Amino acid sequence: MNEDELGLRRELALALLDDLDRLTDTLVDDIHAHSPLYASGRPVARADLRLACRRNVELALKDLGGLREAGDRLDEAAAETGRLRAEQSMPLATVLKAYRRGGRVIWQAMADRMRDRSPAEQRMVGDMAGAVWETIDRYSSVMADTYRITALELRHREDSRRGALFEALLDGRGGDPAVAAAAADALGAPVRDRYAVVVVAQDPAAPADPAPALEAEGLWSFWRPRGERLAGLVRLGPAGTRTLAAALRRDLGRTAGISPAFEELALADQGLRHAVRALGTLPPGGAEVAELDERLVHALLGADRELAERLVLRHLDGVLRSGAERPVLLETLRVWLDTGCSASRTAERLYCHRNTVLNRIGRVAELTGLPAECGEARLGWALALRALELTAR
Secondary structure, three states: OOHHHHHHHHHHHHHHHHOHHHHHHHHHHHHHHHOHHHHOOOOOOHHHHHHHHHHHHHHHHHHHOOOOOOOOOHHHHHHHHHHHHHHOOOOHHHHHHHHHHHHHHHHHHHHHHHOOOOHHHHOOHHHHHHHHHHHHHHHHHHHHHHHHHHHHHHHHHHHHHHHHHHHHHHOOHHHOHHHHHHHHHHHOOOOEEEEEEEEEEOOOOOOOOOHHHHHHOOOEEEEEEEOOEEEEEEEOOOOOHHHHHHHHHHHOOOOEEEOOOEEEHHHHHHHHHHHHHHHOOOOOOOOOEEEHHHOHHHHHHHOOHHHHHHHHHHHHHHHHOOHHHHHHHHHHHHHHHHOOOOHHHHHHHHOOOHHHHHHHHHHHHHHHOOOOOOHHHHHHHHHHHHHHHHHOO
16 A cells, blocks of 8 residues: 555545544444334443444544554454444344445545545445455454354353253252243243153154154253163143154154153253153163153052062962963963953954963963952052063063
C-alpha cells in the first residue's frame, strides 16, 4: 500500500469516525431491515445491538485508517460479540449476516465520500473495497470461532446439568419439588405426564443412544449410562408400554427391561427399580425386551434365587432326573398348563393323541408325587417352570 492510498484511507476513516453516531444508527437500521430476529429485539435489544455496532465500527475504521491505539483490540471486540451472541442463542448465520451488513454500510459510506474525488483517487476504490472486506472477513472469522467454542462449552455445561438432574431423579431426589421442577426444565419434559423407565444391557456393537430410533416412533427419551447398563426416561404420552416395547424390539437389538407407566417425574426412581427387575428376568445377550407387568412372576422368583431353586427342586426334581423322558415331559407340562390343563388342546399343539397327553401328565404326577387334579400342584408346577428359566442359566 503506497503513501497516497494510506493517506486517503486515514482521511476517510477520520471523517467517518467524526460521524460515528449517525453511521452506527444507519447500520442498526440496516440490520433490523434485513433481519426479523434482530428487529424483534429478542434476544438482542436495540440498545445492546447499537452499543456492539458502535464499538465494532469504530475499531474497524481505526484499523482501516491505520489509526489503532494501544488499547484498541478489535479481535477482542469481535470475540466478545461471538461469545455474547452464543450465550443469547442467536443463530450464527444471523450474526454473520449482520457483520456483512456492517461491511456494506461502511463501504457505502466511504464510497459516498469518494464521488467527488480526483480520478487518481477514484482509481484506488477497488483496493480500498478489498481492504474493507478483508477486515470484515477477518473479524467475522474471529467472531464465528469464538461463537462456536462458546456454543460447545454451553452445550457441554447444559449436558452436564441435564445429566446431573436426571441422575437426581433416578436416585430418588425427585420428591423435592425444586429438584423435579429443575429436572423438568433441563430435560424439556413436563413434571406430570405418562413416562416409563427403560434399562438396557450395554452392547458395544449397538447404537449408544436409542433416542433417535424412538424419536422416529414419536417417543421422546433421555438416556445416560449407569454402570454396565443404559438407563432411559421415555415420555409415553398417549402411547403405552407395549408400543415402546415394540419399538425397542424392532430398532434396538439389545436386551431391555421396561417399567410400568407412571405419571410424575418424581417416580422415576421407582421406575428405575422396576425396569431393573424386568431386565433381570431375561437371559443376557438374547436381545429380548421385557415389560415388568408381563413378567411379574419371573421378577418375584428372580428376587430370591435360593427360593427359586428350592421351588424347582420341590415341584420338578423327579422330572428333571428322568433322563430321556425329561424334555418331552417338561414341554407337555408347559403346554398343558398354558392351555388351561386341556388335554385336547395340548394334543393339538403337540400333534399327538389326547391319551398320550394324559399319560405324560400322569407320569409327571408320578415322578413329582403331586396329583395332577390338585390346584396347588398345578400352581407349583407353573411357578417351578418359570423358576427353571431363571435357575437354568
